[in-house]
Amino acid sequence: MQSDEVASMARLPPNRLIIMLEQTAPLRGRGIPKLRIGSLALFAFAVAAVARGSGLADRVVVLANSDSPDSVAIAEHYAQARGVPAANVITLRMPVAETISWKEFVATVWQPLEDALVDRGWIDAIKMDLVDDVGRRKYAISDHRIAALVVCRGVPLRIANDPTLFKEAKPLTDRAELRTNQGAVDSELSLLARTNYPINASVPNPLFHNLHPTDKDRSLVVEVSRLDGPAASDAMALVDRALEAERTGLLGRAYADIAGPRENGNHWLESAASQMGALGFDLSVGHGPSTVPVGARFDAPVLYFGWYAQDINGPFLLPGFWFPPGAIAVHIHSFSAHTLRSATEGWCGPLVARGVTATVGNVFEPYLEFLHRPDLLIEALSRGENLVDAAYYALPALSWQSIVIGDPLYRPFAVNLSAQMKNLPALPPQLAGYAVIRGMDQLDAAGKKAEAIGLGKAGMREAPNLALALALAERLATAGIENEAVWMLKDAALSAGGAAPGNWELMREAAMFLAADGRSGEAIDIFRALFDIDGIPPAVRKPWLVEARLVALEAGDTGQAAQWTEEISRSAEKPAGRKH
Numbered sequence: 001m002q003s004d005e006v007a008s009m010a011r012l013p014p015n016r017l018i019i020m021l022e023q024t025a026p027l028r029g030r031g032i033p034k035l036r037i038g039s040l041a042l043f044a045f046a047v048a049a050v051a052r053g054s055g056l057a058d059r060v061v062v063l064a065n066s067d068s069p070d071s072v073a074i075a076e077h078y079a080q081a082r083g084v085p086a087a088n089v090i091t092l093r094m095p096v097a098e099t100i101s102w103k104e105f106v107a108t109v110w111q112p113l114e115d116a117l118v119d120r121g122w123i124d125a126i127k128m129d130l131v132d133d134v135g136r137r138k139y140a141i142s143d144h145r146i147a148a149l150v151v152c153r154g155v156p157l158r159i160a161n162d163p164t165l166f167k168e169a170k171p172l173t174d175r176a177e178l179r180t181n182q183g184a185v186d187s188e189l190s191l192l193a194r195t196n197y198p199i200n201a202s203v204p205n206p207l208f209h210n211l212h213p214t215d216k217d218r219s220l221v222v223e224v225s226r227l228d229g230p231a232a233s234d235a236m237a238l239v240d241r242a243l244e245a246e247r248t249g250l251l252g253r254a255y256a257d258i259a260g261p262r263e264n265g266n267h268w269l270e271s272a273a274s275q276m277g278a279l280g281f282d283l284s285v286g287h288g289p290s291t292v293p294v295g296a297r298f299d300a301p302v303l304y305f306g307w308y309a310q311d312i313n314g315p316f317l318l319p320g321f322w323f324p325p326g327a328i329a330v331h332i333h334s335f336s337a338h339t340l341r342s343a344t345e346g347w348c349g350p351l352v353a354r355g356v357t358a359t360v361g362n363v364f365e366p367y368l369e370f371l372h373r374p375d376l377l378i379e380a381l382s383r384g385e386n387l388v389d390a391a392y393y394a395l396p397a398l399s400w401q402s403i404v405i406g407d408p409l410y411r412p413f414a415v416n417l418s419a420q421m422k423n424l425p426a427l428p429p430q431l432a433g434y435a436v437i438r439g440m441d442q443l444d445a446a447g448k449k450a451e452a453i454g455l456g457k458a459g460m461r462e463a464p465n466l467a468l469a470l471a472l473a474e475r476l477a478t479a480g481i482e483n484e485a486v487w488m489l490k491d492a493a494l495s496a497g498g499a500a501p502g503n504w505e506l507m508r509e510a511a512m513f514l515a516a517d518g519r520s521g522e523a524i525d526i527f528r529a530l531f532d533i534d535g536i537p538p539a540v541r542k543p544w545l546v547e548a549r550l551v552a553l554e555a556g557d558t559g560q561a562a563q564w565t566e567e568i569s570r571s572a573e574k575p576a577g578r579k580h
Helices: 003-010 014-027 034-052 069-082 102-119 185-189 215-219 232-248 263-278 348-353 374-382 387-393 417-422 429-445 449-462 466-478 482-494 501-516 520-531 538-555 558-576
Strands: 060-065 089-092 123-131 137-144 148-152 224-227 253-258 283-286 301-307 328-331 359-362 402-405
Touching: 060 069, 069 089, 069 148, 069 232, 089 102, 102 123, 102 137, 102 185, 137 215, 148 185, 185 224, 185 402, 224 232, 224 387, 232 348, 253 263, 263 283, 263 301, 263 374, 301 374, 328 359, 328 374, 348 359, 348 402, 374 387, 387 402, 417 429, 429 449, 429 466, 449 466, 466 482, 466 501, 482 501, 482 520, 501 520, 501 538, 520 538, 538 558
Parallel strands: 060 089, 060 148, 148 224, 224 402, 253 283, 253 301, 301 328
Antiparallel strands: 123 137, 359 402
16 A cells, blocks of 8 residues: 555545445455555554544644633543543633634634644644734644644634724625624634635635545645533533444434525525435424424434524423434524523524534524535535534635534444444434334335335334334324224323423324324323323413314213313413413
8 A cells, every 4th residue: 555545544534444444355365465455454453543542533632711610621521532632632821701802812812722733733834923914923834634623612702893903805895794804713713724814704615515625625724613502511411422322323303494584595404304314314394484383293303404593492492302312403593603601592502501412503694605504514424424524514614603513523424224223222212213213214215115114013122112103103004004003002102201392292193193093082092191291381282282172072072172171271361361
């Protein structure tokens, strides 16, 4: 193997090394030259090195605020969890505020960090005795070897606009809305390996939608991801959830909420939905005009892409809502990450507080054409890229408003469906059934309906849950096996319990499925069990009571219908007595 081949191989993501090893290993003993076998040994060594924490982890730099104990603790937690050498952690004294001035940014973040990266050999550069108009030292930079820069909570988030630093950056600054130098700290740090770039408007990202970036392209960008959230524990949990998901693979459903004001944004989300469906994920697609309603089905949202609301809403706010491990959730909005310190404002902070593993957002108004493209993000992730590589593939502009939140090395598709199915009993019991549903969906897409039913039945024996029971019941009913579907679904619904909002919605769906199949008595039993659950908010409970009342009337159960009618009336009276 030539030295340039080894160098290229060293830059490959771990999944690509593994794939190459798997593809070439069967060639041993079939007349393959010894040099080729030596190459295989090198592949194996490279894969083993990655598993030990070298490889990409050796080329990760972690940045923390030394004036924030939480920031330092997050950096240490990440380094230990991912096998990043302790020497790769850089701590600097910085403001603890989320928003800082350009003067503060250059003095406390940019310049000391760039100097440290050059001094430690992360950036290949020659120091000059000149500064640019912003006060940054000029370097003659040739390359860098940083796989990812991890920015920890406590490092400032945003840089405020400074009108005194404005200079034309044509043609972009011909647009009035781009005549600004406000931006995301992380987006500016993406250009640490460039010198004297214009800070007004934005800088094109050479990695955007670039399947085969050259070494020159990569040398121009430092990929940055942030471990941040409303609390330090939220930031640390981003790492823990990523590692957990890499052991099990993604387990859950996919959701696309296509209700935005711009046609191109809707088109991107439609494309993302198509990709998630093609991957076999059980999929719900909403077309608005509002975002996902509070009582809609929203169990195990491991993939979510939507827009366009200012603050988190709908089923995300239900008591007990929590994302499954590994979840990737993106809500497009201009100010989705204007703060990360709140569990209710915007989207990014609240998503992290509710257990998401990865997201992207904007600290100021990015304008639609400059933010992360959701369709490109899911495209890159699904082919095995890690989070930070995928995010930069999906991002058109740097020195602008967008950030990436999560472990940069996180690979959500590190474990494929085939491996999940082979190891079904070892998967989390409450989520394993979603792997079976995904397998059933793929068999259906291939026209193998009977095999899909067989897989579902086997799954109900090994990994039963209500979502799987509902998916199987629908197929059994279509195949004309209604009786088996009815009793299986009723048993699953009555034993589901009410610990999580996802079960509430599934119980309601199971009841409505049985009612539509003429099994109103069984549907009433499930509704009774559902309404016995404490904690269902009135905004969710009331429309379900209306549905249940109609089912009871159709079944001739006038006593139950009257009871639910009375409860509906009581809930309607409460708001009338309020003072405005």
